[in-house]
Amino acid sequence: MAGLSDMEKKLAEFKCDTNEAIKMKLVRFPEDIEDESMTFNPEYSHQTFGDEEVAFGYKGLQILLYYTAGNLSTMFRVKYGSKVSDKFDLVQPDDVESKIQEIIPPGFCCGTDDFISSLEKEVNFKPFGTVLHTYTVHNEEAGEDITYQIYKADMTCPGFREYHERLQTFLMWFIETASYIDVDDEKWDYFLVFEKYNKDGATLFATVGYMTVYNYYVYPDKTRPRVSQMLILPPFQGEGHGAQLLETVHRYYISSPKILDITAEDPSENFVRLRDFVLVKLCQHLPCFSPEKLLCGFSQEMISESQQKLKINKQHARRVYEILRLRAIDMSDAKQSKAYRLEIKKRLVGPYKKNQREMAKMRRCLKPEELTNQMNHIDLNTQHEQLEESYQQLVAEYRRIVERLAQA
Structure with missing residues (x-):
């Protein structure tokens, strides 16, 4: 039994907390890629790695999920110090890459050079849909007012479907019971928050957060919009964007006589x-x-x-x-x-x-x-x-x- 216990102890060294192993980042400038202060971690990873939120088989595991700030073009890489199979022939590590690829859409890159190429295209990224509200938040650190805009979009906006596929992946990491919605159902409305920022004299847009709302039919001639999912991305939390978004969405719906009331799902x-x-x-x-x-x-x-x-x-x-x-x-x-x-x-x-x-x-x-x-x-x-x-x-x-x- 003592030998088995020793083996268990050795194998336990190859267990990693996936909430710590996953390193996420929203990148605006090439130098952000190496800036550790910009890294954030998921709150949840149970939907991908099980209730214990553990990946087995690695020491020093790092799962890098980096996104360009606006278009959310993705870089996905797995790094580690050593694998369990290097030391124990009959023990295989978890297939971490496959688990992540089940969540993120295809089209991601794996290398820094390709990711920087995606970053250079950010100047062409523009928000989807129509602008509903513009507001500013004073940034003490920068000593200036930063401008934000809230847009309403739908699946007819060119490129939005693909963008939404990348955006919704954040739900799995930050909403405990998240699931992906049926984007082919036309009863969904999408509301998006963007920050305007300057880069080399050009105005660019960074994704801040979003909300999905489902329009339920109420007999005989009314509609009840129900908030389904809402997420402000971690770097922007605590700045009042959630309140701006919810108030803007509320004001959007109250202008219609067809709306009965506005609710939220769970x-x-x-x-x-x-x-x-x-x-x-x-x-x-x-x-x-x-x-x-x-x-x-x-x-x-x-x-x-x-x-x-x-x-x-x-x-x-x-x-x-x-x-x-x-x-x-x-x-x-x-x-x-x-x-x-x-x-x-x-x-x-x-x-x-x-x-x-x-x-x-x-x-x-x-x-x-x-x-x-x-x-x-x-x-x-x-x-x-x-x-x-x-x-x-x-x-x-x-x-x-x-x-x-x-x-x-």
């Missing part, structure tokens, strides 16, 4: 925070959300006006109301604070009450000992503790939105 916690901020920003000046009306409680007027003017559904309108009411009241005032807390908890207690109704039904068909077991699961003290915890977490989230609004 939103992450980060997306919910982003949506809260954007929707509150859009709604804060509606008459139905005036401070005096907020103090009177959530109303049908709020539901109707936010739906008609901004295509926001009842559930989202309720969250907007709760955030704006928090901003409007004085939480150090015991009376105002208590009224707010009770109203929020009344909404949050819904699932618990549903549990109790289900327990009442179960009483009629469960044996006494089974009923006791079930009742223990929903002990009242536990419910109150969970409710208080949920309330505190929600208010903390809402406060962050209010603070961000104040900064905006």
Whole structure:
């Protein structure tokens, strides 16, 4: 057994964390290729390398995925210090190259010279579709305002299909449950963010991020756009581009009388925070959300006006109301604070009450000992503790939105 253990230890040395091994880069200038500070790693690699996110068979494994900043022309290379098969004849390493090639589209290059040739063609790259919004972000490091543009594109734009194939590969590395969409379905809309930058006196464009939206039919004559995927590439995260993109997309759809409301598919916690901020920003000046009306409680007027003017559904309108009411009241005032807390908890207690109704039904068909077991699961003290915890977490989230609004 000791010999087997030693062998296992030796083989374990050939295991690599694929999230660390994959080195990604968005390249604008030839010197960026060697600049380690520009490298970023994926958040996830389980869809390619399994739940453990491990590649076996290499020491010092590096999987290089470099992209030209605009067109996303790709260089893919695998580097390593040694392979397990060099030391152990009967043990084969994972076929890392094949696994990556299942994700990235053909047409990539493997050498630096070819990649630099692709980089020289970036001057010819232009964004796809029509521009919807232009905005600037002040860059402290550069000491200047940088211009960004948001475009709406579709598969009829020349070259967009191939570009989108390269762009969507990022989803696999940065969205946990990502999957590729059916681009032949014409109900998809594509929204893209680009940065304008200068290179040798010319204006070039760098890819910042994108969003896909699916337009569902709602009987009899409406459409419900549903946000499917949204990604701001890592070098641009934390700069407000997600909010700019979501607000621009929202404004694009609310101009159409055919749109019922705008939703999202299986939103992450980060997306919910982003949506809260954007929707509150859009709604804060509606008459139905005036401070005096907020103090009177959530109303049908709020539901109707936010739906008609901004295509926001009842559930989202309720969250907007709760955030704006928090901003409007004085939480150090015991009376105002208590009224707010009770109203929020009344909404949050819904699932618990549903549990109790289900327990009442179960009483009629469960044996006494089974009923006791079930009742223990929903002990009242536990419910109150969970409710208080949920309330505190929600208010903390809402406060962050209010603070961000104040900064905006």
